[in-house]
Amino acid sequence: xxxxxxxxxxxxxxxxxxxxxxxxxxxxxxxxxxxxxxxxxxxxxxxxxxxxxxxxxxxxxxxxxxxxxxxxxxxxxxxxxxxxxxxxxxxxxxxxxxxxxxxxxxxxxxxxxxxxxxxxxxxxxxxxxxxxxxxxxxxxxxxxxxxxxxxxxxxxxxxxxxxxxxxxxxxxxxxxxxxxxxxxxxxxxxxxxxxxxxxxxxxxxxxxxxxxxxxxxxxxxxxxxxxxxxxxxxxxxxxxxxxxxxxxxxxxxxxxxxxxxxxxxxxxxxxxxxxxxxxxxxxxxxxxxxxxxxxxxxxxxxxxxxxxxxxxxxxxxxxxxxx
Amino acid sequence: xxxxxxxxxxxxxxxxxxxxxxxxxxxxxxxxxxxxxxxxxxxxxxxxxxxxxxxxxxxxxxxxxxxxxxxxxxxxxxxxxxxxxxxxxxxxxxxxxxxxxxxxxxxxxxxxxxxxxxxxxxxxxxxxxxxxxxxxxxxxxxxxxxxxxxxxxxxxxxxxxxxxxxxxxxxxxxxxxxxxxxxxxxxxxxxxxxxxxxxxxxxxxxxxxxxxxxxxxxxxxxxxxxxxxxxxxxxxxxxxxxxxxxxxxxxxxxxxxxxxxxxxxxxxxxxxxxxxxxxxxxxxxxxxxxxxxxxxxxxxxxxxxxxxxxxxxxxxxxxxxxxxxxxxxxxxxxxxxxxxxxxxxxxxxxxxxxxxxxxxxxxxxxxxxxxxxxxxxxxxxxxxxxxxxxxxxxxxxx
Numbered sequence: 248x249x250x251x252x253x254x255x256x257x258x259x260x261x262x263x264x265x266x267x268x269x270x271x272x273x274x275x276x277x278x279x280x281x282x283x284x285x286x287x288x289x290x291x292x293x294x295x296x297x298x299x300x301x302x303x304x305x306x307x308x309x310x311x312x313x314x315x316x317x318x319x320x321x322x323x324x325x326x327x328x329x330x331x332x333x334x335x336x337x338x339x340x341x342x343x344x345x346x347x348x349x350x351x352x353x354x355x356x357x358x359x360x361x362x363x364x365x366x367x368x369x370x371x372x373x374x375x376x377x378x379x380x381x382x383x384x385x386x387x388x389x390x391x392x393x394x395x396x397x398x399x400x401x402x403x404x405x406x407x408x409x410x411x412x413x414x415x416x417x418x419x420x421x422x423x424x425x426x427x428x429x430x431x432x433x434x435x436x437x438x439x440x441x442x443x444x445x446x447x448x449x450x451x452x453x454x455x456x457x458x459x460x461x462x463x464x465x466x467x468x469x470x471x472x473x474x475x476x477x478x479x480x481x482x483x484x485x486x487x488x489x490x491x492x493x494x495x496x497x498x499x500x501x502x503x504x505x506x507x508x509x510x511x512x513x514x515x516x517x518x519x520x521x522x523x524x525x526x527x528x529x530x531x532x533x534x535x536x537x538x539x540x541x542x543x544x545x546x547x548x549x550x551x552x553x554x555x556x557x558x559x560x561x562x563x564x565x566x567x568x569x570x
Numbered sequence: 571x572x573x574x575x576x577x578x579x580x581x582x583x584x585x586x587x588x589x590x591x592x593x594x595x596x597x598x599x600x601x602x603x604x605x606x607x608x609x610x611x612x613x614x615x616x617x618x619x620x621x622x623x624x625x626x627x628x629x630x631x632x633x634x635x636x637x638x639x640x641x642x643x644x645x646x647x648x649x650x651x652x653x654x655x656x657x658x659x660x661x662x663x664x665x666x667x668x669x670x671x672x673x674x675x676x677x678x679x680x681x682x683x684x685x686x687x688x689x690x691x692x693x694x695x696x697x698x699x700x701x702x703x704x705x706x707x708x709x710x711x712x713x714x715x716x717x718x719x720x721x722x723x724x725x726x727x728x729x730x731x732x733x734x735x736x737x738x739x740x741x742x743x744x745x746x747x748x749x750x751x752x753x754x755x756x757x758x759x760x761x762x763x764x765x766x767x768x769x770x771x772x773x774x775x776x777x778x779x780x781x782x783x784x785x786x787x788x789x790x791x792x793x794x795x796x797x798x799x800x801x802x803x804x805x806x807x808x809x810x811x812x813x814x815x816x817x818x819x820x821x822x823x824x825x826x827x828x829x830x831x832x833x834x835x836x837x838x839x840x841x842x843x844x845x846x847x848x849x850x851x852x853x854x855x856x857x858x859x860x861x862x863x864x865x866x867x868x869x870x871x872x873x874x875x876x877x878x879x880x881x882x883x884x885x886x887x888x889x890x891x892x893x894x895x896x897x898x899x900x901x902x903x904x905x906x907x908x909x910x911x912x913x914x915x916x917x918x919x920x921x922x923x924x925x926x927x928x929x930x931x932x933x934x935x936x937x938x939x940x941x942x943x944x945x946x947x948x949x950x951x952x953x954x955x956x957x958x959x960x961x962x963x964x965x966x967x968x
Contacts, residue, residue: 281718377599381621381949450712451797459607459710460953537797538712540950541621 254346262335265486265519266479267297269526273482276530301475309471314375323373324469324476326366331483333359338490339414341500341514352413353405356491357398360446363484364390367455370477371465382464385541386448386455392548393445393452399556400439403432403563404495413491417499421507426498431566434559436496438552440525443488445544447481450533454541485529486522493521596624603632607710607953610963614940616952623952626944628937633967641927646672646746646894649923653914654740656931657965660699660908661739662731663692668927669744670838671903671916675896676746682840682882684748687766689839690774690877691731691743693870697781698727699908700867703960707860708792710957711801716792723784726777733767746894748887765886771878778871785867793861802856806943806955809854816942817935820910821866822959825851825858832906839905844876856958863960895922909933909965929968933961 275293278286286293311320337352339345349355364387371383404427405411408419420426428436445452456464466477493499498521500514501507539547602613611632617625637652644652653668654661666688673680705720728738735741735750743750792798808818810826823830831848833841849865851858898920904913910932917926936959944952 277714281715282722283718377597450714453712454950457712457950459712460950462606534715535791536713537708537795537801538950539797540801540948542948543800 258332258335258346262332262483262487263479265490265522266483268523269482269486270297270300270479272523272526273530273533276527277534280531280534304475304478305472307471309473310468312375312468315468316373316375319369319373320468321473323366323370324473324480326369327363327480328476328483330359330362330366331480331487333362334484334487335490337413338487338494338518339417339500339514340518341511342414342418343511344515345414348412348414351411353401353411353416353495356413357394357401360397360488361390361394363480367465370469374465374468376468378461378463379465379467382455382457382461382467385457385461386465388541389445389448389452389455389544392545393442393552396438396548396552396556397442397446399553399560400435400442401495403435403556403559406560406563406567407432413494413499417494417501420498421501424503426496426503428496431563432496432559434555435563436492438556438559439492439496440528441552442548443492444529444532445548447485447488447529449481449485449529451536451539452544453538454544457538459538485526489522489525489529490518492525493518497521497525594619601952603629607957608963609706609961612937612961612963612966614952614956616944618949621949623944623947623949626941626952628940630934630967633963635964635968637968638927638929641924643923645922646896646924649927650744651740651742653929654742655964656929656968657699657907657909657912657933657962658739659702659962660695661737662695662735662741662743663905663907664912665741665744666692667838667903667905667912668914668916669746670905671901671914672746672894672896674901674903675899675916675918676890676894678747678888678890680748680888681885683884684886684888685840686877686881687734687749687886688744689841690874691734691741692839693874693877694727694731696870696908697867697874698724698731700863700870701727701784703863704788704792704860707957707960708798710953711798713792713795713798716788719784719787719791723780726780730770730774730777733770733773745887745890747890748885750886771881774874774878778875781871782868785864785871788864793857793864799857801950801954802860802958804853805856805951806947806958807853807855808939808943812939812942813854816939818910818939819935820906820908820932821862822859822910822936824849825862826854827851832904832911836904838903841873843880844873846870846873856954859958859960893922895920896924904930907932909960909962910936931965931968933959933963933965934967937961937966 271294274286274296286296290296290299311317334356336346337349337356339348367386367390368383371379371386374380404416407427408416410416410419423430448455456466461467466474469477500518501510502517505513596617596619599616599618600613601616602608603611608614613629613632615627615629616623637656640652641649649668650665653664656664701720701724705717708716731741732738735743808822808826810828813823813826814828827850829848829850834848846869849862849869851862896918898918900915900917902913902915904911911930912932913930915928916924919925940956940959943955947955
């Protein structure tokens with residue numbers, strides 16, 4: 248029982264802190280690219296501002312409009328958050344520092360990540376607002392469309408590693424000497440990152456929020472702490488998907504040439520560094536790109552990403568059997 | 571009662587189930603008056619089927635301030651205060667056609683120097699208006715960064731306008747017969763003739779060079795972006811015939827391929843002394859409308875640079891009576907404003923103020939084309955098309 252509690256606490260702490268670090272990174276990246284001095288100087292060079300942000304949302308009134316479906320409306324943010332936190336359970340920070348090393352780790356991660364869709368859809372549906380509804384439906388369509396390339400991109404890795412356990416996948420990469428992104432899964436990695444960006448609903452795939460069209464999409468009616476939960480979950484999702492991507496494709500907690508017997512010490516640092524690098528790329532994309540249109544997004548998923556990932560699986564399988 | 575399990579009835583049942591069509595009802599979506607992308611308080615009542623827009627009805631009047639009626643109880647010098655609030659993004663250029671109209675009725679010859687200063691400030695107002703468009707349009711198609719660059723670059727131009735007129739948005743700088751002695755050029759005494767502030771020419775040259783650089787940067791950063799091209803090319807195509815039929819003017823009309831510019835067609839300011847191009851689009855889509863405006867910024871900067879080099883000396887004011895009374899008569903003056911054609915119809919009965927003032931604003935005519943253009947568009951395109959028309963609600967409702 249104590250062990251379970253410790254694990255849950257560890258999970259929540261890492262995921263939440265990861266989200267806060269990514270928030271800082273996003274805001275500082277934005278102000279750096281936009282030449283806004285504010286977040287680079289205020290409050291210990293901008294590092295304690297997330298605290299102010301959280302305090303602001305907590306003390307704000309939690310407005311629940313009269314027309315909404317109250318229980319659904321209230322629980323939707325929790326749904327999104329839980330699916331994000333649970334996702335981190337299978338990510339190994341070293342061979343032993345992992346909450347649950349499941350046999351079917353990849354399968355679990357992909358299954359849990361689609362749970363958040365329900366939260367987003369119910370948030371949009373229960374808000375009794377047409378903008379929210381459209382945002383929720385866009386989110387549902389988008390998440391379903393991009394779940395497929397996400398899974399198919401991972402299949403290549405699974406074939407190559409011959410295991411679905413995330414620790415097993417990393418061990419295989421250590422055994423190979425190079426991470427999978429160098430060892431033949433570069434296309435899979437690119438597809439995974441594009442699909443993951445769509446899953447996170449970040450620019451250029453942020454139509455469910457689309458503030459110039461839908462005000463704030465499925466979050467329009469939320470305020471106070473419930474909005475904060477959505478907001479934090481967004482960054483948590485970004486942090487965790489980046490962590491999964493670096494585990495699957497970039498060699499996880501290990502970098503070549505480092506001694507494997509010390510992996511328990513440097514593992515977490517290595518993984519978080521890789522995650523942060525991927526996160527920074529996403530930040531740079533977010534603040535420099537416009538938004539796609541809904542139909543262009545669907546075309547990209549169904550006409551380009553899915554065929555490409557199928558070809559990727561085929562090539563990987565042929566290489567695996569042939570050599 | 572019909573038994574569904576009876577084999578005899580199966581055929582009729584299956585047919586019935588096939589012939590049932592899903593009937594969907596259009597959803598009425600109220601866009602505005604409070605919406606991030608309607609540039610103020612425009613309200614669009616849209617009938618949407620999912621993402622597809624079927625019918626759009628713009629509802630105006632949320633910002634009606636009654637300036638035309640108000641002008642009837644004001645004297646002529648007071649009216650410039652009202653009119654530069656019509657299109658607040660380019661405040662200075664609103665004053666020009668009105669003041670020119672009054673001067674024509676009074677048959678006053680404005681000194682060349684005053685005309686040049688007016689021209690320079692009008693072009694600066696055009697540049698600042700197009701900067702706002704550039705930033706806001708990128709924001710509407712989802713790019714969050716360009717608006718900060720646009721606002722920073724616009725600030726240089728606004729600083730220059732402020733150094734001459736004392737106001738950033740509402741200069742109230744024109745006087746009948748010329749321009750107001752410039753602000754910031756020393757103490758105001760009757761004997762001193764105040765002029766442009768010290769260092770104005772130098773600062774303007776630097777700022778205009780920066781404008782040309784900024785336009786180049788926008789062409790690369792926004793215009794060269796694949797996602798931006800995907801969002802704007804072949805979206806909201808407006809043919810030249812339709813545009814002319816709806817009375818559309820300004821950059822929107824030129825983007826559709828019509829080379830119509832009142833700066834060359836009328837003589838309200840001495841534009842014929844300078845060399846500049848009139849950028850014209852080819853397809854009349856959102857991208858062209860954006861492109862034409864960016865190119866226009868460069869041309870305006872070139873005009874300002876030429877005007878600075880050929881600035882004539884002389885007085886800032888023509889001789890005018892102490893009490894301004896405009897003789898009986900009527901006139902219509904039109905001018906090329908950043909948003910399009912702006913015209914003032916002034917009817918004078920010989921009194922201190924106009925008997926009637928009718929303002930023809932560009933934005934009002936330009937958004938009349940919205941229902942026509944938005945028919946069958948997707949919801950994100952609705953925002954992209956609306957943004958590309960670059961209207962200001964003060965200019966629509968007056």
